[in-house]
Amino acid sequence: MRDLFIIVGCWAISFLFNGIEAGLTSIDPVRLRHHVKLNRPAAVRLDRLLKTPERLLVTVLLVTNLADILALLLLTRLLVFRFGTAGFAFTIVIALPIYLFVLGVLPKSLLRRFPFRALSPLARLLEISMITLWPVLAAGAALGRLFLPAQQRGARLFAAREELKQITTQSEREGSLTATERAMIHNVVDFQNVTARDVMQPLSKVASLKPDSAVEDIFHMSRSSGFDRLPV
Numbered sequence: 001m002r003d004l005f006i007i008v009g010c011w012a013i014s015f016l017f018n019g020i021e022a023g024l025t026s027i028d029p030v031r032l033r034h035h036v037k038l039n040r041p042a043a044v045r046l047d048r049l050l051k052t053p054e055r056l057l058v059t060v061l062l063v064t065n066l067a068d069i070l071a072l073l074l075l076t077r078l079l080v081f082r083f084g085t086a087g088f089a090f091t092i093v094i095a096l097p098i099y100l101f102v103l104g105v106l107p108k109s110l111l112r113r114f115p116f117r118a119l120s121p122l123a124r125l126l127e128i129s130m131i132t133l134w135p136v137l138a139a140g141a142a143l144g145r146l147f148l149p150a151q152q153r154g155a156r157l158f159a160a161r162e163e164l165k166q167i168t169t170q171s172e173r174e175g176s177l178t179a180t181e182r183a184m185i186h187n188v189v190d191f192q193n194v195t196a197r198d199v200m201q202p203l204s205k206v207a208s209l210k211p212d213s214a215v216e217d218i219f220h221m222s223r224s225s226g227f228d229r230l231p232v
Contacts (some may be wrong), residue, residue, distance in 0.1 A: 003074045010071035011103060017064040019107030020122060021114035024050075024057060029163065030170045031116055042120035049126055055137055062137075091204045161189045168216065208232065 033044035049056050055066075072095060079087030079094075111118045119126075130137070165186055172182040207225035209218060209232050 002065075003078050007074050007078070010067040010074075011098070013067040014064050014071065014103045015107045016066070016122070017060050018103055019111035020119065020126065021060045021064065022052070022108035023059070023111040023119045024060065026112045027115040027119060030166045033167075034170060035116070035120075040120075042123050043116075045123040045127060046119055049123060049130070055130065055141075056126065057138065058137060059126070059133055062133060065131055068103070072099075164189055198216045206231065 027050075032047055036047045046049075072091075075095060076088065076091045079090045081087070083090055129181060168177060168182045168185045171177040172179060177185075207221060209221060211232055
């Protein structure tokens, strides 16, 4: 009976941390920054944890895998003790759908829908997990630096143009930017993909005058083109 309680507990931990993993990759950084500006404790704590995303993700994966392995070992021992060698087959039949759907697909589908609301109350749990597993993470990081030296990267203000557009849209909702200012920023960002052909007139179609053009020709050109200023 004790093994059964431990198995269910490990599955609950695995369910929770599998969902956290999906939530971490789906959380909206703009919304998180907004709540941090409002000085909400859960958001501030979560933002602090996300300053080291690699360590946070490794912690989540480590806890998930440890819980999965321990539950599987105890389940195998329990079924083999009760059914003999047939217990191995029963373990596969029972564990496969649980690990594949209940612990794999279900929590990720749930937390991807509302990652911020789900992760905010779990920020304290994540912080405790990172502190508890700090020796393991530090040893792994040291080995990683030893065998895979990090390459220096230049700092950049935004991860992508889409993130900048998201930030300006959120700022418009909060009243920090007007609709015109937001549209101007979006136009500047999108202008990077515009070619000269999209905004310039081909030289062969430009209405222009020669230095020796007669006055009558100038008036005619102005009337036909609709411009009162013409290049020479």
